[in-house]
Amino acid sequence: MSTAEETAGGEMPPWAEVTPDAARRLLVAAVEAFAERGYHATTTRDIAGRAGMSPAALYIHYKTKEELLHRISRIGHEKALEILRTAARGEGSATERLADAVSSFVRWHAGGRTTARVVQYELDSLGPAARAEIIALRRQVDAQVRGIIEDGVASGEFDVPDVRGTTLAVLSLCIDVARWFNVNGPRTPDEVGALYADLVLRMVGAVK
């Protein structure tokens, strides 16, 4: 029940692109199970059970357990990339775009912590081919943030001696939210997003 609320409330229209309905229910169940226990500690019986099906039903919609993780990871990374791209292509100053990127990226990690956890921490559970595909998406994620920071440096808004290192730190800060954020804790995703946007602007030396 609390899990259902979290998933429904935290993520916008989650996994709407996954069809048919039974395949989506299995995928949502897998996201919850992977986030709670980790990929390797989750059994196919557990996933099927959460979706109200028998273990065999899973294999009608997915070839293997790993295919489930691959699908989740790809869709999740595409969503994350879309969030950052939207912020990076915004019309404001580099300062405004960086604050927007960080706050929305953090909100996604906090609000959709279930999904974000799987996406960010189960990369090594994928096979070589799937992992390579996801790593390529991550490089695009990095490029979005680096682009904004480079813009700010060029316009004189930011003072950043090490652009690549600072980009890494900014992303690192956002991603780690998925590790520690607690839905029942004292902070809302919005609050953490605002706090982190402020901290990141300080990191890049924005005058604000």
Place this chain on the structure above:
Amino acid sequence: MSTAEETAGGEMPPWAEVTPDAARRLLVAAVEAFAERGYHATTTRDIAGRAGMSPAALYIHYKTKEELLHRISRIGHEKALEILRTAARGEGSATERLADAVSSFVRWHAGGRTTARVVQYELDSLGPAARAEIIALRRQVDAQVRGIIEDGVASGEFDVPDVRGTTLAVLSLCIDVARWFNVNGPRTPDEVGALYADLVLRMVGAVK
């Protein structure tokens, strides 16, 4: 061979307190295996094999596979806490002590990435009792960093609106190093430590 070098070079005198010799070899093997594959994906046969022993030998020195993780996690957290306590009790200004704390904490996560990974990311694989013990250690870790930041605010060195949130962010930044740091990458643990210390001083508004 590269694993042996990493362990020997990255961590100072690693696990010297673990005796007898066979128990230490098993524990070191477990750290490597857990870091590479994760706790649940690691088999007792794999651990014993890396230590050059038969699977049964493990159970002479440890009651269960989980006891190995518990021991690793406790020793690792104690080491991390010791690093931060040393920095927090230093004699310099809050600015100097915070820079010292961050750079040494980051160096530990980068240089001993193998250990740090297990310590920071396998908490949920422990049973309730062991997990509670480790969480208590983590609260002490948090208290060290928060103490330095409070000192800096009190002395007027720092400008921090949200001390608890900023403490969280500082620790978060350091801990995530264990996720992304690559021993064969372009940065040394020292370089990352220096960069991150600088970024954190910016986050707390230190004049420097």
Place this chain on the structure above:
DNA sequence: ACGCACGCTAAGCGCTCGCTCAGGCTGCGA
């Protein structure tokens, strides 16, 4: 010289894993 305690191994137990397969519902077109 000898016995015994200790550290270790070979073998394997009971169990659960990911995954398969034969068959049974159910709804829709003809």
Place this chain on the structure above:
DNA sequence: TCGCAGCCTGAGCGAGCGCTTAGCGTGCGT
């Protein structure tokens, strides 16, 4: 009305898991 296609289940396979047990070799005290 009936056949057939698409989903789904019950039962279970082979494999590998954590862990146990019986017994072997070695070194040390006496």
